[in-house]
Amino acid sequence: MPLPLTIAASVCALVSAAGNLQALTGALLLARFRRTERHADEALCLSDRTWPFVTVMKPLHGNEPLLEDALESVFTQDYPDFQIVFGVQDAEDTALAVIERLRVRHPQVPVSVVIDPREYGPNRKVGNLMNMYGKVRHDIIVISDSDIHASPGYLRHVVTSLEEQGTGLVTTLYAGRPAAGTLVQQLGACQINHNFLPGVMMSRFLGRQDCLGATMALRRKTLEEIGGLEALVDHVADDAELGQLIRARGENIVIAPTLTHTTVGEHSLGELLAHELRWGRTVKNVAPVGYGLSSIQLPLFWAVTAVLFRPNAWWTWLLLLLTWLLRAIGSRIMDRATDCPLPSVIPLLVIRDWLSAAIMVGSARGSRVAWRGRTVHIARRKRNSVSCAPSLQAGATRKSVRS
Numbered sequence: 001m002p003l004p005l006t007i008a009a010s011v012c013a014l015v016s017a018a019g020n021l022q023a024l025t026g027a028l029l030l031a032r033f034r035r036t037e038r039h040a041d042e043a044l045c046l047s048d049r050t051w052p053f054v055t056v057m058k059p060l061h062g063n064e065p066l067l068e069d070a071l072e073s074v075f076t077q078d079y080p081d082f083q084i085v086f087g088v089q090d091a092e093d094t095a096l097a098v099i100e101r102l103r104v105r106h107p108q109v110p111v112s113v114v115i116d117p118r119e120y121g122p123n124r125k126v127g128n129l130m131n132m133y134g135k136v137r138h139d140i141i142v143i144s145d146s147d148i149h150a151s152p153g154y155l156r157h158v159v160t161s162l163e164e165q166g167t168g169l170v171t172t173l174y175a176g177r178p179a180a181g182t183l184v185q186q187l188g189a190c191q192i193n194h195n196f197l198p199g200v201m202m203s204r205f206l207g208r209q210d211c212l213g214a215t216m217a218l219r220r221k222t223l224e225e226i227g228g229l230e231a232l233v234d235h236v237a238d239d240a241e242l243g244q245l246i247r248a249r250g251e252n253i254v255i256a257p258t259l260t261h262t263t264v265g266e267h268s269l270g271e272l273l274a275h276e277l278r279w280g281r282t283v284k285n286v287a288p289v290g291y292g293l294s295s296i297q298l299p300l301f302w303a304v305t306a307v308l309f310r311p312n313a314w315w316t317w318l319l320l321l322l323t324w325l326l327r328a329i330g331s332r333i334m335d336r337a338t339d340c341p342l343p344s345v346i347p348l349l350v351i352r353d354w355l356s357a358a359i360m361v362g363s364a365r366g367s368r369v370a371w372r373g374r375t376v377h378i379a380r381r382k383r384n385s386v387s388c389a390p391s392l393q394a395g396a397t398r399k400s401v402r403s
Contacts (some may be wrong), residue, residue: 009309012302013319019299020326026198027333029205033173033257034337037157040257044156053138054082054155059128060146063094065179065265070149071098075106079155087114087132089124095146121233130229142217147263149177157258158217168222168251169242173200174214175338177261183344188264188272190345190352193338194331195297209253211246213239214260218246225249237286259338273359280363295360299323300353324349 056074060067074084086099096113103111116131129143142158144150154172161170175197176189200212216239223229226245235241243253266272284291295301303323307316327349335341345352 005309006313009306009313009316012306012309013316015296016299016302016306016319016323019296019302020323020330022202022296023194023198023299023330024326024333025205026201027330027337029201030173030197030337031333033201034259037257037259040157040160041153044153044160051080051156051159052140054079054140054142054159055136055138056082056084056142056144056155057087057129057132057136058084058144058146059087059125059132060093060095060099061088061124061128063098064147064263066149066177066263067095067146068098068101070147070263071102072105073148073150073152073154074144075102075109076152077150077155078152079159082155083110083112083137085112085114085132085135087116087128089115089117089119089128089131091115120230123233123236123238126229126233126235126238130233133229136220139220140217141220141223142215144215145213145262147265148174148214149261149263151258151260154256154258154260157256158215161254161256162217162219164252164254166252167254168218168246168249169211169253170215170217170256171210171212171239171253172215172256172258172260173197173212174260174262175340176264177340178342179263179265182267184266184269184272185264186342186345187269187348187352187355188266188275189340190331190342190349191276191356192262192264193334193340193342194327194345194349194352195356197334197338198330199294199297204255209243209247211239211243211253212255214262215256216242217256222246222249222251237282240286261338261340273355276356276359277362280359284363291360291363295357298353298356300327300350301357304350304354 058071058074086095088095093115096115099111099113103109112132112135114132114135116128118131119127120130121127140159140162142155158170158172161167174192176192178185178189203210226242226249231245232238232241246253266275280291283294300320300323303316303320307320310316328346331342331346331349
């Protein structure tokens with residue numbers, strides 16, 4: 001066999017091995033995180049402290065799958081005093097009916113609803129938040145995406161983390177939850193739970209601090225000192241931008257000890273791939289080097305590529321078998337840790353990795369994405385930014401383009 005093909009297969013094997021190590025380490029780190037979460041829950045149950053007032057901001061856009069279930073998880077928070085502000089940009093938005101049903105079921109929760117079509121820049125979510133901001137009553141602000149399912153102790157954990165010395169921003173991890181359990185939705189959740197989450201845990205372990213858009217909690221004073229929501233409206237990746245602004249102040253971004261879930265509601269493979277392509281192009285334009293390096297998260301892709309370079313070598317097939325086994329073990333650990341079993345995708349892990357690789361190739365060109373019914377140009381950050389580890393910037397922007 002020609003030497004160049006052997007070298008290429010060996011390089012692919014090394015990348016695959018590194019990906020396996022990252023995935024397994026990340027899975028074990030998440031399992032440890034969930035144990036820490038349980039201990040934190042027990043400590044909160046014993047606490048008799050006084051809790052500050054909180055405003056939760058929920059920008060909405062249509063009646064998404066499991067929207068009512070996700071929003072009700074905020075209404076039922078085990079927290080004494082909080083306000084919810086909802087915002088839509090259309091008086092006919094179908095999410096309004098969902099809000100009304102929840103208000104009837106939970107009349108004790110103070111709720112404000114803002115209907116305002118004004119836009120201020122390409123990021124319509126942030127524009128919606130700007131319209132809602134006038135209804136915010138309290139100093140602690142928790143911005144949470146519409147499709148986030150939270151545990152009852154979510155707000156307590158977020159507030160406790162925000163009160164830590166030197167903390168400027170609190171965010172939360174999130175796992176994918178298939179809306180109806182279809183194969184397409186399980187494939188979408190697999191990308192989040194089996195690829196994205198282990199990468200985030202590994203990167204955090206190595207010292208990276210990024211904002212994950214599922215939750216962005218900060219004090220009103222901090223938000224106003226960084227320029228308010230207006231500082232984010234020109235950025236599609238608003239969570240990554242907010243994280244940059246907080247770190248520039250010398251403050252920490254803390255992950256609260258509570259795992260949330262995000263709804264994966266795509267009905268067809270085409271919808272799922274279009275969403276992932278939108279996400280991929282966003283991350284690529286914000287952090288091109290980091291996005292390219294995140295290919296390490298696809299060990300089965302690299303193992304199969306090694307086989308294609310050296311199909312007659314026994315060691316490439318052994319590598320593929322071992323990689324599949326390790327991916328299956330890591331996936332089962334993640335399924336247990338996220339409380340979200342994805343049994344249908346275990347035999348399809350190779351296909352999932354190759355779909356992700358295809359998304360990365362498709363993201364290599366173009367800076368325009370279809371988002372909420374319009375085409376948006378993703379401007380690359382002009383100021384100097386901190387170099388990023390393989391998966392962190394992917395985590396930092398995923399929720400921006402999902403919302």
